[in-house]
Amino acid sequence: MLLLPLTTWWLFSGLDYVVGLDKVNPDPATPEKALFWHRMITLLWTPLQLVTIFGVLHYVVTTDHLTRGEAWALFAGLGILSGTIGITYAHELMHQKPKSERWLADILLASVFYSHFRSEHMLVHHRYVATPRDPVTARYGESFYRFFPRVLYQCFVSALGAEKAMLARKELRATHLSNPFWRYLALQLMFLGLAAFIGGLWGVVLFATQAFWAIFQLELVNYVEHYGLTRKHLGDGKYEHVKPRHSWNASQRASNWLLINLQRHSDHHYKPDRRFPLLQTYAEDEAPQLPYGYPVMTMMALVPPLWRKVMHPRIRDWRAAFYPEIRNWQPYKYAQNPMPR
Amino acid sequence: MTPSATPETGPVPSALPFWLSLGLIPLAVFVATQGAGHCCCCR
Numbered sequence: 001m002l003l004l005p006l007t008t009w010w011l012f013s014g015l016d017y018v019v020g021l022d023k024v025n026p027d028p029a030t031p032e033k034a035l036f037w038h039r040m041i042t043l044l045w046t047p048l049q050l051v052t053i054f055g056v057l058h059y060v061v062t063t064d065h066l067t068r069g070e071a072w073a074l075f076a077g078l079g080i081l082s083g084t085i086g087i088t089y090a091h092e093l094m095h096q097k098p099k100s101e102r103w104l105a106d107i108l109l110a111s112v113f114y115s116h117f118r119s120e121h122m123l124v125h126h127r128y129v130a131t132p133r134d135p136v137t138a139r140y141g142e143s144f145y146r147f148f149p150r151v152l153y154q155c156f157v158s159a160l161g162a163e164k165a166m167l168a169r170k171e172l173r174a175t176h177l178s179n180p181f182w183r184y185l186a187l188q189l190m191f192l193g194l195a196a197f198i199g200g201l202w203g204v205v206l207f208a209t210q211a212f213w214a215i216f217q218l219e220l221v222n223y224v225e226h227y228g229l230t231r232k233h234l235g236d237g238k239y240e241h242v243k244p245r246h247s248w249n250a251s252q253r254a255s256n257w258l259l260i261n262l263q264r265h266s267d268h269h270y271k272p273d274r275r276f277p278l279l280q281t282y283a284e285d286e287a288p289q290l291p292y293g294y295p296v297m298t299m300m301a302l303v304p305p306l307w308r309k310v311m312h313p314r315i316r317d318w319r320a321a322f323y324p325e326i327r328n329w330q331p332y333k334y335a336q337n338p339m340p341r
Numbered sequence: 342m343t344p345s346a347t348p349e350t351g352p353v354p355s356a357l358p359f360w361l362s363l364g365l366i367p368l369a370v371f372v373a374t375q376g377a378g379h380c381c382c383c384r
């Protein structure tokens with residue numbers, strides 16, 4: 001039952017140790033046709049994930065050798081899988097220009113009951129990262145156990161608010177059919193209905209278990225990506241532009257294979273629609289470096305004293321290196337600076 | 342901000358390691374579905 005989290009967390013932690021770092025940067029102007037097989041992997045994952053979730057659900061409700069506890073644990077493991085692979089791939093797809101790819105992202109996110117992540121990520125996170133307005137920028141000293149319930153609530157509210165504001169600018173009501181929340185609702189109800197059709201109430205419970213652990217895994221990664229990093233407040237609600245220094249970068253080779261270079265996160269925020277094979281890594285003088293890849297760091301985030309012991313000295317070094325002129329970090333620490341305009 | 346010169350420049354990485362990493366997943370799912378002590382190969 002532990003095999004799925006073991007694969008993503010422990011196996012890739014070990015592989016990172018063995019295969020080391022990858023600090024090679026490909027030419028960002030590489031033509032799209034050279035990336036055919038890289039793109040294909042993200043396109044194929046959507047049907048594969050659906051077949052896996054609902055195929056395993058059908059298997060579990062028609063077989064008699066798994067206890068209820070084992071079935072529940074299996075779907076928790078599947079959630080780690082759809083959180084690690086599925087949401088990461090959905091993230092890659094939602095940033096692309098072709099509508100078909102953005103649809104695949106919506107389908108993947110609906111299969112983990114977290115569709116509004118697309119609105120929150122595109123309209124809030126990228127615009128307001130490392131400011132008090134971005135819910136998913138973890139504050140210095142905030143444990144994951146405080147962060148997780150906070151983002152579950154604030155992400156939904158900020159995503160809905162951002163879509164409403166966008167419709168208002170077009171002089172449309174929030175209930176207008178072009179609000180993507182309608183699409184989110186329809187897709188999520190469709191998958192919930194499919195789970196109920198296959199496994200009844202128990203099917204819904206297992207599907208929800210999978211969704212919960214996928215969201216847990218996603219928010220664990222979100223917690224790591226910008227922990228304690230803040231953009232300089234220039235006064236009057238104005239903030240400096242997003243720079244590579246506002247995301248943690250990690251060059252661990254094997255976990256970047258698994259996470260399709262998500263750990264080259266500094267560059268992702270610099271060029272959000274750059275396809276994953278072309279993402280760049282940065283040296284320490286431009287972006288803060290995580291000591292280990294996400295598999296180790298996310299496990300570490302579950303143990304707050306250990307997390308603080310490893311991360312806080314690094315954040316203090318980051319502050320001294322990039323913002324020696326800032327003397328009072330309290331407003332940054334407690335998100336007390338004015339909301340960005 | 343434009344990324345400055347990074348440690349090394351090189352070709353686009355092969356797609357193969359990304360595919361191989363993903364290939365481990367179906368295997369893990371299959372084994373996980375068998376349940377403790379109930380591997381279909383052992384029955």
